[in-house]
Amino acid sequence: MPNPHFHDAARTLRTHADFWSLRIVEERTQTHEIRNDIAQPQRMEQDVGAMLTAWVGAGAGYAATGDLSAAGLQAALDVATARAHATAEISLIDHRAIARPGKSGSYSSPNLERPLPGRKEWVERLGIECAGARIDSRIVERIARVFITETEQTYITSDGVRIDQHFRFLMPELSVAAHANGDTQVRTLGSYATLAQGGMEVMSRFEFDGAGVRIADEALQLLAAPNCPSGPRDVLLMPDQMMLQIHESIGHPLELDRILGDERNFAGSSFVKLDMFGKYQYGSELLNVTFDPSLPEEAASYAFDDDGEQAHKHYLIRAGMLERPLGGRLSQQRANMEGVANSRASSWNRAPIDRMANLNIEPGTSSLDEMIAGIEHGILMRTNTSWSIDDHRNKFQFGCEWGQIIENGQLRGIVKQPNYRGISSTFWRSLSAVGNADTRAMFGTPVCGKGEPMQVVRVGHASPACVFRDVDVFGGAQ
Amino acid sequence: MNVMTRFAEAPQKKLDWQGYFELIASEVERLRQGDECVLSSLAAEQSDFIRFNAAKVRQIGQVSQGKLTLRLIDGERQAYSTLTVCGEPAADFGNVAGALATLREGLRDAADDPHLMVDRSSWTQSIRRTGTLPEPAALVQAVAERATGLDFVGFYAGGSLSRGFASSSGSRGWYEVENFNFNWSLYDASGRAIKSSYSGESWDEGAFAAKLAVAAARLPILSAAPRVLAPGHYRAYLAPAAVQELLGTTSWSGFSARSQASARSELYKLHAGEVAFDTRVELSEDIELGITPGFNEDGYERKTVPLVGLGRSVGQLVDARSAREYGLVPNGAPGSESPTALSMAGGDLADDDVLAALGTGLYIGNLWYVNFSDRMNCRLTGMTRFATFWVEDGKVVAPVDAMRFDDSLYRLLGSELERLGSQPELLLSENTWGERATGGMKLPGWLLRSIALTL
Numbered sequence: 001m002p003n004p005h006f007h008d009a010a011r012t013l014r015t016h017a018d019f020w021s022l023r024i025v026e027e028r029t030q031t032h033e034i035r036n037d038i039a040q041p042q043r044m045e046q047d048v049g050a051m052l053t054a055w056v057g058a059g060a061g062y063a064a065t066g067d068l069s070a071a072g073l074q075a076a077l078d079v080a081t082a083r084a085h086a087t088a089e090i091s092l093i094d095h096r097a098i099a100r101p102g103k104s105g106s107y108s109s110p111n112l113e114r115p116l117p118g119r120k121e122w123v124e125r126l127g128i129e130c131a132g133a134r135i136d137s138r139i140v141e142r143i144a145r146v147f148i149t150e151t152e153q154t155y156i157t158s159d160g161v162r163i164d165q166h167f168r169f170l171m172p173e174l175s176v177a178a179h180a181n182g183d184t185q186v187r188t189l190g191s192y193a194t195l196a197q198g199g200m201e202v203m204s205r206f207e208f209d210g211a212g213v214r215i216a217d218e219a220l221q222l223l224a225a226p227n228c229p230s231g232p233r234d235v236l237l238m239p240d241q242m243m244l245q246i247h248e249s250i251g252h253p254l255e256l257d258r259i260l261g262d263e264r265n266f267a268g269s270s271f272v273k274l275d276m277f278g279k280y281q282y283g284s285e286l287l288n289v290t291f292d293p294s295l296p297e298e299a300a301s302y303a304f305d306d307d308g309e310q311a312h313k314h315y316l317i318r319a320g321m322l323e324r325p326l327g328g329r330l331s332q333q334r335a336n337m338e339g340v341a342n343s344r345a346s347s348w349n350r351a352p353i354d355r356m357a358n359l360n361i362e363p364g365t366s367s368l369d370e371m372i373a374g375i376e377h378g379i380l381m382r383t384n385t386s387w388s389i390d391d392h393r394n395k396f397q398f399g400c401e402w403g404q405i406i407e408n409g410q411l412r413g414i415v416k417q418p419n420y421r422g423i424s425s426t427f428w429r430s431l432s433a434v435g436n437a438d439t440r441a442m443f444g445t446p447v448c449g450k451g452e453p454m455q456v457v458r459v460g461h462a463s464p465a466c467v468f469r470d471v472d473v474f475g476g477a478q
Numbered sequence: 479m480n481v482m483t484r485f486a487e488a489p490q491k492k493l494d495w496q497g498y499f500e501l502i503a504s505e506v507e508r509l510r511q512g513d514e515c516v517l518s519s520l521a522a523e524q525s526d527f528i529r530f531n532a533a534k535v536r537q538i539g540q541v542s543q544g545k546l547t548l549r550l551i552d553g554e555r556q557a558y559s560t561l562t563v564c565g566e567p568a569a570d571f572g573n574v575a576g577a578l579a580t581l582r583e584g585l586r587d588a589a590d591d592p593h594l595m596v597d598r599s600s601w602t603q604s605i606r607r608t609g610t611l612p613e614p615a616a617l618v619q620a621v622a623e624r625a626t627g628l629d630f631v632g633f634y635a636g637g638s639l640s641r642g643f644a645s646s647s648g649s650r651g652w653y654e655v656e657n658f659n660f661n662w663s664l665y666d667a668s669g670r671a672i673k674s675s676y677s678g679e680s681w682d683e684g685a686f687a688a689k690l691a692v693a694a695a696r697l698p699i700l701s702a703a704p705r706v707l708a709p710g711h712y713r714a715y716l717a718p719a720a721v722q723e724l725l726g727t728t729s730w731s732g733f734s735a736r737s738q739a740s741a742r743s744e745l746y747k748l749h750a751g752e753v754a755f756d757t758r759v760e761l762s763e764d765i766e767l768g769i770t771p772g773f774n775e776d777g778y779e780r781k782t783v784p785l786v787g788l789g790r791s792v793g794q795l796v797d798a799r800s801a802r803e804y805g806l807v808p809n810g811a812p813g814s815e816s817p818t819a820l821s822m823a824g825g826d827l828a829d830d831d832v833l834a835a836l837g838t839g840l841y842i843g844n845l846w847y848v849n850f851s852d853r854m855n856c857r858l859t860g861m862t863r864f865a866t867f868w869v870e871d872g873k874v875v876a877p878v879d880a881m882r883f884d885d886s887l888y889r890l891l892g893s894e895l896e897r898l899g900s901q902p903e904l905l906l907s908e909n910t911w912g913e914r915a916t917g918g919m920k921l922p923g924w925l926l927r928s929i930a931l932t933l
């Protein structure tokens with residue numbers, strides 16, 4: 001658990017601020033990678049630092065430092081206090097009205113006590129899949145990689161609250177490129193989308209062992225496939241594309257700080273307005289979306305957010321009706337609206353803001369076979385490769401690695417470069433089938449970007465396969 | 479004691495990162511064993527960050543951080559370790575020694591790396607530029623006063639940035655600047671906005687006020703009824719900030735020698751000679767812009783690299799690893815092989831003549847969220863954002879709500895390129911992912927015969 005020295009150092013902090021908090025984050029990351037059967041150099045990173053936050057009157061300020069000595073922490077608190085004072089008269093948020101965190105607690109990722117293999121074993125394991133992908137001379141690049149991150153963070157307040165959270169994340173990756181006749185097709189295990197908490201069971205969950213040859217074969221199939229046809233079709237999105245669809249056109253639009261205008265200069269705003277909660281039909285009645293930090297294996301599970309708020313599962317959209325935004329304690333007070341515990345920071349050197357965490361679609365009742373059988377003219381798509389959406393999170397265009405035509409209830413040929421476009425505010429109303437729990441899978445990514453200064457945080461998305469009616473589908477250049 | 483006195487900020491200690499790094503490099507050499515070689519890289523900053531919404535302060539703070547990367551090479555084996563440092567040598571020496579010991583232990587089981595390559599020559603270079611930056615407390619007051627009545631949303635990032643390199647062969651590189659980057663958006667009641675930026679190394683409140691006033695004067699046009707456009711092809715002018723989005727995405731791996739050798743480059747067909755841009759297109763990685771360190775983590779001094787000449791590929795960015803793997807000559811590229819100071823040659827279209835030359839069409843001030851819809855054909859999609867207007871007979875007549883484009887860079891810089899701006903604009907990187915970035919781009923605007931809008 002975190003160094004007890006930090007708690008001792010916190011006891012000695014002195015300030016005239018009305019309230020202060022100390023958030024210390026220590027993160028250790030290892031990367032192992034085999035590319036074209038060559039072990040890439042091992043990379044290790046240890047990042048540790050502290051953020052001090054002070055509230056003075058209506059104002060608030062922060063200071064982040066890598067100097068964790070008592071003097072270093074005190075100097076940072078002095079800066080935070082001075083910044084808070086300097087802005088007390090022109091603070092957007094009246095911090096005197098903000099409830100302070102009041103509960104202590106702790107959290108640990110699942111199976112944290114079970115050790116992971118050493119470098120040698122990782123190299124061997126990754127090497128097997130990398131070599132397994134060498135099935136044809138048209139395979140031009142093969143990469144097998146794993147990122148392992150362990151994070152310990154401690155949050156202490158001037159009111160005596162202490163929260164200790166200890167996470168371990170794994171993200172296995174495979175990427176294979178096939179090239180012939182001027183074309184290149186890439187197939188992956190889920191590009192930057194296979195993040196989860198836990199231990200070696202994460203490798204099994206993403207079916208890593210044996211995936212090298214399968215992915216290589218699929219890359220060759222794509223190379224031989226025609227372009228995705230153009231025109232309106234029903235679309236069956238598998239969970240590794242649904243995660244992106246949820247993320248961009250439900251998650252970001254429901255972030256309360258966007259709705260309140262904080263992100264308009266960079267990440268953007270939202271087509272969702274405050275008065276839409278409780279009365280806006282976001283999607284069809286099949287749509288049920290939850291903020292769920294309680295699934296221990298999902299990437300963004302935690303017990304408390306980075307402002308010390310205890311996290312619980314909540315429905316954001318129920319039977320298609322918009323109920324609740326993704327807004328932490330500060331945003332809730334500003335909007336006079338209930339939210340969730342999602343005030344999060346990328347690390348010790350960035351201040352918390354409203355973020356997604358685990359944002360999931362609850363299972364429906366349809367089997368995968370039933371969904372396919374119910375499509376007369378459609379396409380199945382899996383594994384995101386391209387994403388773009390407007391600054392109000394409305395007009396989107398997404399692309400996938402893999403497409404498979406569906407005609408008259410039957411899966412037909414493979415097509416490459418399947419893309420589709422739509423508008424969030426109408427797209428979810430075309431949701432016509434939601435897969436059952438057997439079709440549901442859990443994905444996560446460490447690169448959700450937002451904020452000024454910019455931050456990337458880990459998010460998780462679990463979803464069943466879903467069908468959408470009459471979507472504008474198209475392929476690559478002819 | 480009055481309130482102002484009680485909370486007055488004590489003079490802050492400014493870390494001497496260059497002196498610190500020299501001591502660290504000496505300590506690393508002392509700890510080195512046998513024929514080991516160590517390359518050390520430092521990225522440090524002391525930055526003030528201020529976010530504004532509705533002309534008030536949303537968040538304000540300071541970040542002081544340093545990251546040291548040690549790369550231990552023993553024979554043909556190598557490994558990397560990156561650690562946070564606090565800037566006090568006595569406090570950091572123990573962690574540095576621990577990191578080196580861990581690396582050394584790890585190399586015992588490591589296989590030879592057939593693609594290991596570093597510059598073992600010895601060189602020295604140092605750039606230090608001090609700036610004049612605003613005090614945070616004074617800055618927020620200036621914004622509060624000058625943006626009264628405006629829906630001002632913005633972000634200030636300013637402070638010192640340091641990048642250092644040291645090697646066992648005696649090379650020393652240092653790059654340190656004090657600068658700021660302040661960008662803001664002025665919104666009107668319709669929800670449309672004008673975005674502006676003010677960056678540099680010498681803050682002048684008068685210059686900031688003037689830029690703010692220029693932007694505010696443009697607000698009335700936003701309240702005009704927007705022109706609704708159907709999907710189709712439109713004549714358009716892309717301002718340099720919009721061009722930056724297109725070339726920024728293309729630069730992810732479009733100029734990478736490794737990506738080209740793996741047939742994954744978005745500009746694969748250009749480098750293979752299968753397609754060409756218009757002959758006026760000239761692109762280079764321009765180290766002489768002075769906005770990025772002149773050395774890389776492999777120990778090579780960087781130099782300007784021509785990338786596109788007369789519309790054809792004339793070079794790629796090659797880091798040492800790619801050089802050894804593919805038998806190429808390293809040209810100082812970073813490990814990502816992405817440009818950090820991309821420069822595009824200008825043409826003959828003066829800024830004052832842009833609207834007249836456009837005639838009737840779209841003036842696109844900014845693009846947003848650009849990604850690939852077909853990588854092998856360098857087909858890009860994205861959205862218009864901020865100042866995008868419909869122009870008729872050389873006059874701005876209406877704003878245009880956000881539209882999606884989907885078009886190939888080969889077409890835009892080929893058959894559709896009519897003229898290039900004559901005054902390329904220096905756009906410093908606004909990236910603050912984990913740390914404030916160095917670098918940027920210098921780009922002209924593009925006058926296009928057409929761009930495809932799809933949604």
